[in-house]
Amino acid sequence: MPGVKSRREQYSEATRAALLETATTLFAERGFARTALEDVASATQVTRGAVYHHFASKRELFEAVLESLETEATRRIAEAAAGTDDAWDAAMIGLDAFLDQCCDPVYGRLCWQEGPVALGWDRWKECEEKYAYGLTSQFVTSLMDAGYIEQASPEITTRFVFALLGAIGSMLADAAEADKPRVREECATLARRLLTGLRPRPA
Numbered sequence: 085m086p087g088v089k090s091r092r093e094q095y096s097e098a099t100r101a102a103l104l105e106t107a108t109t110l111f112a113e114r115g116f117a118r119t120a121l122e123d124v125a126s127a128t129q130v131t132r133g134a135v136y137h138h139f140a141s142k143r144e145l146f147e148a149v150l151e152s153l154e155t156e157a158t159r160r161i162a163e164a165a166a167g168t169d170d171a172w173d174a175a176m177i178g179l180d181a182f183l184d185q186c187c188d189p190v191y192g193r194l195c196w197q198e199g200p201v202a203l204g205w206d207r208w209k210e211c212e213e214k215y216a217y218g219l220t221s222q223f224v225t226s227l228m229d230a231g232y233i234e235q236a237s238p239e240i241t242t243r244f245v246f247a248l249l250g251a252i253g254s255m256l257a258d259a260a261e262a263d264k265p266r267v268r269e270e271c272a273t274l275a276r277r278l279l280t281g282l283r284p285r286p287a
Contacts, residue, residue, distance in 0.1 A: 100138045103138060104145075107124045111149060147207075150199055162219060164181040182252075186256040224238060248275065252275060
């Protein structure tokens with residue numbers, strides 16, 4: 085029957101999912117440098133060969149973990165913002181969802197702290213742009229089309245907002261857990277003020 089997966093395929097997918105889940109936990113607890121593939125194999129209760137069947141290296145495994153986290157984060161932000169037709173409200177809801185995501189200790193550590201170390205700056209930047217840049221561009225374009233921000237270069241404006249969000253994400257990841265709520269609110273306030281400053285100037 086077309087489309088029906090074999091038991092082997094189902095087992096392979098389940099094993100890969102289990103490896104990603106285990107690796108996410110271990111990378112978040114120990115960091116990339118202190119986590120070995122043998123640790124992931126042992127904790128998942130599979131052989132080291134099973135790990136290499138899915139991932140050629142620890143770096144490749146980390147990248148898969150990062151992509152999984154970013155895919156889910158992008159989905160949550162877009163889903164949250166889809167609840168309103170107003171471009172400004174959608175952008176502010178999306179901003180709040182992004183800030184909440186960055187306060188998550190697993191996401192914060194892996195995406196902002198461990199990512200550049202594990203993948204190198206250039207590859208990490210490519211991964212971040214692959215997921216977050218497109219969504220940022222959508223918000224910026226919607227705000228321009230609705231007249232909420234000035235009709236300037238979409239590319240430059242998106243780069244500006246993207247850099248702002250990156251600085252906020254890194255700041256929240258580095259903040260102590262006890263300080264995160266305060267830092268989050270301060271970042272939210274400043275981000276809104278900066279975005280409000282992009283509104284069209286009176287003629």
